[in-house]
Amino acid sequence: MGGGTVLAFFVLSLSILSATACDRCVHHSKAAYSPSASALSVGACGYGSMALSFNGGYIAAGSSALHREGFGCGACFQVRCKNRRLCSTGGVRVILTDLNKSNTTDLVLSPRAFTAMARDGTAQELKRLGILDVEYKRIPCEYKKQNLSIRVEESSRRPDRLVIKFLYQGGQTDIVAVDVAQVGSWNWRFMSREYGPVWSTRRAPAGALQFRMVVTGGYDGKWVWAEKAVLPAEWKTGSIYELGVQLTDIAQEGCYPCDTREWK
DSSP states (O other), X not given: OOHHHHHHHHHXXXXXXHHTEESOBOEEEEEEEOXXXXXXXXXXXXXXXXXXXXXXXXXXXXXXHHHGGGTTTTOEEEEEESOTTTBOSSOEEEEEEEEOOOSSOSEEEOHHHHXXXXXXXXXXXXXXXXXXXXXXXXXXXXXXXXXOEEEEOTTOBTTTBEEEEEEOOOBBOOEEXXXXXXXXXXXXXXXXXXXXXXXXXXXXOSSSEEEEEEEEEBTEEEEEEOOSOXXXXXXXXXXXXXXXXXXXXXXOEEOSSBOOSOOO
């Protein structure tokens, strides 16, 4: 294949990819009712009881394809059931807080989220059904009054062992790399992802700390810096520290059908 042919093929591939780009891929599956929201808070994402306060309690466990070995933790989805007699057209917005290990449904919804799909007066009938045919799509998470934050986990041990959990991750994004450095230093040290939104290092620098992350946006990733000291020198386990940034990027994917409208 000649150089001109290779270039033409590359340009054509980019054109096709761009034409099929979508940030609202619609998926069809089933969703199940969970009788307890607490059951969706203690699992594979590690949010614990904090998850019960996310999004007003509208939370969900997702299949392995949605959980994506933890990268999907904290992702937002709009879900609606296909029974138009019982269900509204707007459905419900949920945050992924756990892994659904069942191979019969893509989603397990908290009680509040499951019944929020119902039309007026049909919530009890929806609960009796237990499992519903649904369609869903990933949507950007919005935290208008909350910056991206980290929680220092109890497994941290000063001065070297630092374990953090990301909270309030906005947009339609994945955090795929995290570095930490002493404030004012360019000696960045990488952190390893333990699971879900939890990252750690056994080589934490001394002093006040700053962070940078690689965040997916479009088809690519980009560095996002916290332009301030995030952790004080005397950081404390169990405390939450905000980074002073909000994530608003929207990752793209190729799919069909694509529905960019807001379901109402």
